[in-house]
Amino acid sequence: xxxxxxxxxxxxxxxxxxxxxxxxxxxxxxxxxxxxxxxxxxxxxxxxxxxxxxxxxxxxxxxxxxxxxxxxxxxxxxxxxxxxxxxxxxxxxxxxxxxxxxxxxxxxxxxxxxxxxxxxxxxxxxxxxxxxxxxxx
Amino acid sequence: xxxxxxxxxxxxxxxxxxxxxxxxxxxxxxxxxxxxxxxxxxxxxxxxxxxxxxxxxxxxxxxxxxxxxxxxxxxxxxxxxxxxxxxxxxxxxxxxxxxxxxxxxxxxxxxxxxxxxxxxxxxxxxxxxxxxxxxxxxxxxxxxxxxxxxxxxxxxxxxxxxxxx
Numbered sequence: 001x002x003x004x005x006x007x008x009x010x011x012x013x014x015x016x017x018x019x020x021x022x023x024x025x026x027x028x029x030x031x032x033x034x035x036x037x038x039x040x041x042x043x044x045x046x047x048x049x050x051x052x053x054x055x056x057x058x059x060x061x062x063x064x065x066x067x068x069x070x071x072x073x074x075x076x077x078x079x080x081x082x083x084x085x086x087x088x089x090x091x092x093x094x095x096x097x098x099x100x101x102x103x104x105x106x107x108x109x110x111x112x113x114x115x116x117x118x119x120x121x122x123x124x125x126x127x128x129x130x131x132x133x134x135x136x137x
Numbered sequence: 138x139x140x141x142x143x144x145x146x147x148x149x150x151x152x153x154x155x156x157x158x159x160x161x162x163x164x165x166x167x168x169x170x171x172x173x174x175x176x177x178x179x180x181x182x183x184x185x186x187x188x189x190x191x192x193x194x195x196x197x198x199x200x201x202x203x204x205x206x207x208x209x210x211x212x213x214x215x216x217x218x219x220x221x222x223x224x225x226x227x228x229x230x231x232x233x234x235x236x237x238x239x240x241x242x243x244x245x246x247x248x249x250x251x252x253x254x255x256x257x258x259x260x261x262x263x264x265x266x267x268x269x270x271x272x273x274x275x276x277x278x279x280x281x282x283x284x285x286x287x288x289x290x291x292x293x294x295x296x297x298x299x300x301x302x
Binding site (some may be wrong): 016017023026027029030031032033035037043046047055056057058060061062063064065067068069072073074076077078079080081082083128 | 169172173175176177178179181183184193195199200201202203206207209221222223224225226227228229230231232233236
């Protein structure tokens with residue numbers, strides 16, 4: 001079905017479950033990111049934030065999942081994200097993607113995509129690009 | 138109090154550009170992949186059941202696209218004068234030469250590629266560009282993970298900016 005993707009096509013947006021503090025603890029453990037600013041309320045407040053906040057990499061993880069749901073994990077060859085706004089507990093992050101390029105290499109279709117996440121207020125929290133290599137052109 | 142009219146003092150971290158960590162070799166554990174998938178809210182059985190992964194055409198359980206972040210090198214920032222409460226993750230990129238699978242053995246090195254400074258609305262910030270390079274046992278490059286981290290400098294409140302004169 002991906003063979004019919006064209007420049008300008010958008011992937012169906014994916015809405016993730018609301019961010020929970022327990023998820024930040026799980027993500028910290030699974031990713032090995034031990035920065036207490038994501039899990040220790042007192043530490044986050046002392047650093048000047050209103051509470052703990054999500055790892056930027058959690059939103060990038062959502063984007064990776066968004067792409068692997070469409071194309072499979074092995075197809076994602078490059079993913080670049082800029083973190084634009086902080087994601088707080090309770091935020092609902094939606095993943096978006098739009099095809100910006102379609103080409104062929106070694107008889108495989110190569111897609112370039114613009115990808116981004118928005119929170120429930122439609123604020124863009126991260127944005128970037130991806131390269132996806134499909135098995136057959 | 139008043140704005141400093143002089144050009145931005147370059148970060149003292151610049152002297153460490155090129156610094157490279159001691160290599161660290163890791164093996165991708167399927168249980169780690171499953172925990173990572175759980176943490177990002179991805180229920181796909183391909184990350185939990187080798188039979189499902191094989192049925193989908195994978196040789197073994199594949200890793201989610203950002204799993205490389207969970208493979209930690211010896212951190213090249215260790216021992217540098219960085220206030221960890223003032224760090225933000227600015228950008229991340231992964232470039233894969235091939236997919237990652239459970240059982241892969243990778244040797245990771247961490248390199249401080251660049252340091253630059255910028256002045257923004259929240260004051261002066263130092264930007265660190267860091268690469269993780271992962272190679273297989275034959276020395277073939279498997280992926281590069283590039284991070285840009287931002288360190289907000291102290292200042293304005295009576296503290297000398299880091300690197301200030």
